[in-house]
Amino acid sequence: MNRLRLWLLALGGAGLAALLVAACLDLPGFGGRRHPYGDRAVHASLARHTANTIASVNFDQRAYDTLGEMSILFAAVLGCAVLLRQARDEHRARPRPAEVARPVRRYALLALPVALVTGLYVIAHGQLSPGGGFQGGVVAATALHLLYLGADYSALERVRPLGVHEISDAVAVCAYVVLGLASVLAGTAFLANTLLPYGTFNTLSSGGSVPLLNAAVGMEVASAVVVLLAHFIDQAVEIEEEHRS
Amino acid sequence: MTRRTAPRAVLLAVGELLAWWVALALLWLVLISTVDTLERIVGASCAALGALLARMGRRAVTWR
């Protein structure tokens, strides 16, 4: 049976390889001068005073796709929360507090605020320098878990109220949609960047609604990752099955 | 006048928060490229958030 599967894989792989080679033969040269999409994206981004074209594409020209990406993350974390919840035949065993070397604990307590401020910096400057809501949100969420690495899980639970993060996750998604609806109410298209003034180039207030959408996505990603990790750590550290004797 | 709201404890708490706030505000100023009023406002609020989290983290670890 295994041999048949290998043959099937080989056949499929050969077909895919042939198609890929055929497609690559008439690709435009690597690093050529002609970029029709790039030129238009950069032109639209500069017209709306957004220094980072990727942020302009993400949150202005294709903001609707980012709404899709955000709801994918929201649904994924929701799925994890449902799957990893504590079942009936499981009980929570409080783990013994772990002893961690003093310098490691001091580093965790020191790096915790620095990582949070760096995450917020990456979110806030999404439309100026590389970064944005997604990257900064993940950094801010990872910063919180330095407490789990530097001390133990009970310390993390004291600092991170899970209910607040679940609510802020939902609020952030709604904020993104409401920002989109605002432009519909004003008579233009959904998520169109025509309401707010574009501000002066390369400053924090430039780009119209791009920084606001960036902040909403940043908040959503940060709380979604915290909720996701909370359920993973619960399962790995606290929840244990009843021992059927 | 419980132990936590004794003037000395409040002073210590405010001192710690202020120290963290100043350090994180400086870090923000170092990170950004152009400095203007809006950057300072956003930086000050992010530094305040960081200082709050730093204090909560320290108390969560030392509280046994």
Next chain:
Amino acid sequence: MGGGDVYDAVIVVALLLVAASATAAVVQRDPARQALVLSFSGVVLATLFTVLQAPDVGLSQLAVGSALTPLLIMLSVRKIRRRGRSKEDTR
């Protein structure tokens, strides 16, 4: 080595490292050790994106691949190992 070749040479170095680390990740069977190789290949992949002038994507790869993915994998490995150990106790 001409002036412009350095830029291409660096792209080749990054590509080779990504290819080697990805193969090593696939070959490795133990999930805990695979997480280590994945963490390494994430960092090298972020460097490849930087070299190809895509810093946003590189930043995303760094943010997710350096601390979040290893944490998720290692927590799952610990959960499976703990369940395995409790099964042996009860048998």
Next chain:
Amino acid sequence: MNGWILAAGIVLGGGGAAALWGVTTGPPARRVIAQNLTTSAVCPALLLFAQGYGRPAYVDLALLLALLGPVGTLVFARLLSGEPERERTSAWGLTWAAAALGAAVVVALCVAGGPGRAMVKLLAIGVLLIGGNLIASRALAGGFQGVRGG
């Protein structure tokens, strides 16, 4: 002939190949040390790229790696400590060499960049990188005694 890009390529190639060999072979304790050294090899390379390409915005990548690299190693040090054999191979020589490399690159870039906020940012990244790596190797050398509950 862009010297910065050449230096970055050498640091990336050399450090990356050594770290890859370290991560894929040998006992788990040594693999985690190799993972720790990956951060201290690739972060200076990213700094050199930022200088070589003339884009100060790329420094944020090195900042993020200097901040999250040690966190990743702490994750492995914490959750991998369940391994049966417990011999502690802590390669302090390698760690100090990597720290020296990071320091040298940061100093060279500061000299090239000249005084200013960018230099302070570089120094901050250098401190984060070297401090983080020393703490991570300290954690690997027995920072988590008997972490069963986690």
